[in-house]
Amino acid sequence: MELNEFQPLYKQLVLFIRKQIDEGVWPPGSQxxxxxxxxxxxxxxxxxxxxxxxxxxxxxxxxxxxxxxTFVTNLKINQALQQITTFKETMSMRGLNPSTRVLDEYIEPSDLKTASVLNLTDGEPVFHLKLLGFGDELPMSLYFSTFPLDLGKKMAEAARNLEGKGEGFSTYDLYEATGYVKPYMVKQTFEVDVADEYIVEHLKIKQGSPIFIVTSIFYLEGGHPTEFRKAYYRGDKYKFYINRLL
Amino acid sequence: MELNEFQPLYKQLVLFIRKQIDEGVWPPGSQxxxxxxxxxxxxxxxxxxxxxxxxxxxxxxxxxxxxxxTFVTNLKINQALQQITTFKETMSMRGLNPSTRVLDEYIEPSDLKTASVLNLTDGEPVFHLKLLGFGDELPMSLYFSTFPLDLGKKMAEAARNLEGKGEGFSTYDLYEATGYVKPYMVKQTFEVDVADEYIVEHLKIKQGSPIFIVTSIFYLEGGHPTEFRKAYYRGDKYKFYINRLL
Incomplete structure (x- = not known):
């Protein structure tokens, strides 16, 4: 730190601390x-x-x-489990600038499991869409979604459109963007694992880093399934919360 | 596998498969x-x-x-996020025999954070209780709880009593056992991490295994806090689920 005679010493020291944290010299949670x-x-x-x-x-x-x-505060993104917050809102609440990249989209015959989840005939084509969500320049979450073919095409179109505008979104936000169908219910399971090679590469985390895996099935009001999604969240950046009566 | 002429071959092969899985030669999720x-x-x-x-x-x-x-099914314990299930119920639903060991109990002056969470004066003594929950002989979850002194003493007494009877319980079950106070609300956050030495030793998992960390604050009906708890769940054995309207 080069001392600057025009600012109080302690203020310069605060700036130095902030710099160490921002640059990752002092990582979150470290002493x-x-x-x-x-x-x-x-x-x-x-x-x-x-x-x-x-x-x-x-x-x-x-x-x-x-x-x-004294430790560097570990400020994770704190996402509600009971109500839905859009990816954009979640990032904005933490003061991060949200953006999303379309990683991949392709059509494939469904396997037995996917067909069963989406209420399709085994082998019927499905649409895969992979998204990568960023907060500022940092990759935060990966979304691997599978849709019935027609819906998937519309969702991918909306995704490319929003991506072009530099917007931040998850697949959930695409329902509103397409205005085609509106999910009414979601079933989710939360699991933990350590990052494999694909996750490491895309989320830019170290091999063996802990991650959340959130599997979701979205349903329309009549109970018809619209999406099967596996989302991967950085364990060092996310936590989920719930408040409930006992 | 030694073939046995009194049983159909395929049945013997099923037994062999079950043995490979039970003994961990073929771990959950492996091909x-x-x-x-x-x-x-x-x-x-x-x-x-x-x-x-x-x-x-x-x-x-x-x-x-x-x-x-073909893969070994990864049968995790599937715990609801919206309603509470007791440790005993959760294990029994998976066909596991629940039991709990009291690992440690001690009184300590509260630090500023604990005092603030439990609405006590900084330095006021608090009661720490550490429990280890088993399904069959396998360690499943660790509970580190902090209580106001009087409640903590009662909870620890109930814990030792239930432990003596070979029962399975978490700190939540102890409220009913003591009949002293009844929590009305809980705030919880879900985080992931990899196991440190203490966790490795007690949950008998490998260093670097992913774990769930669930932090809970329990409150009485008037809003008074009764317990601050950190629970550690094996990531290979637990998942949490939630179904909700959008």
Whole structure:
């Protein structure tokens, strides 16, 4: 850190802390150097270091743990389980700029399982759509969806359209964009796993990183299934919450 | 496999398959040898192998994936997110015999965070209770709970009592056992991580295995907090589900 005589020392130190965090030098959840070490690093007084840490704590950058030290706050995206929030809203709430890339789209004969889930005849063609959601420039979530053919074509068209506009969306947002059908109910299971090669490559996380796998089946009001989806969320960036009466 | 002349060959083969799965030689989700390989392994006809695989599939041991092969079913415990199921019910539904061990209990002055969550004065003593839940002989979930002192003492007493009877329970079941207070609401967050040393040791899983971390705060009807709990569930054994209207 180069000291700047026009700003109070502690403010410069807060900027330095923010930079370390933003650049990943101090990753989320990691312990930062002790007050004494920071005094020595910058040749400043303990009072200045304490003032900077307090300020960074108020800004939500750091968290002091009683008797353990000071840690970089692990700010995960906190997604509700009971009500749906769109991908755009979820990212915006965390102050991230949402965008989505269409990774792949193709038609394939359905296998027995997919046909059964989507209430189709085994072998009937289905439409696969793969999306990658970003918060700022960071890949956050992968969506692998399978639709009945006609719906899938419309969804992919809407996806390419929104992608062209630089919008952030998941497949759920595409129903409104197409205005074709509106899902009424969703069944979801939440599982955990460690990232395989494909996930590592797309979510830009380390091999062996923990991920959420959320499998969803969407249904229309009459009970007809419209989508079978597997979504992969970065475990270091996502948490899900629920509040309920017992 | 030693062939036994008193049982049909395919039945013996099903027993062999079950044994491979039970003993973990074929882990959940893994691909089993091809029909041809199994014919050669046991010197039996393709018809016999097919009959055995069909039988094992009907029993829910195996799952055939179109064009990919046959896999060991990954039967996870499927826990509802919307309503509460007791630990005992959850294990029993999967045909597992539930039991619980009290790992640890101690009194400690609260740190600022715990005191704030439990609505106590910083430093006021709190009661820690650690439980380990088993399905059959397999460790399934770890519960680290913190209670206000008086409640904690009662909960620990109930826990030791139920443990002595060989019962399966989580901290939630202890409220009824004590008959002291009854939680009315719970706030929960679901996170994923990989197992650290303590978790590895107690859940008997490999270092780096994915786990669910479920943080809960339980409240009484008036809004008073009664328990702060971190629960760790084996990622290879648990999944959570929710069905909801959109």
């Amino acid at each position: 930062i150097p002790s007050e004494r070490e920071m005094c020595e690093m910058f040749n400043v007084s303990r009072v200045t270091v304490r003032q900077a840490i307090s300020e960074a704590e108020k800004d939500g950058l750091l968290e002091r743990m009683h008797g353990k030290g | 089993i040898p091809s029909e041809r390989e199994m014919c050669e392994m046991f010197n039996v006809s393709r018809v016999t192998v097919r009959q055995a695989i069909s039988e094992a599939e009907k029993d829910g041991l195996l799952e055939r994936m179109h064009g990919k092969g």
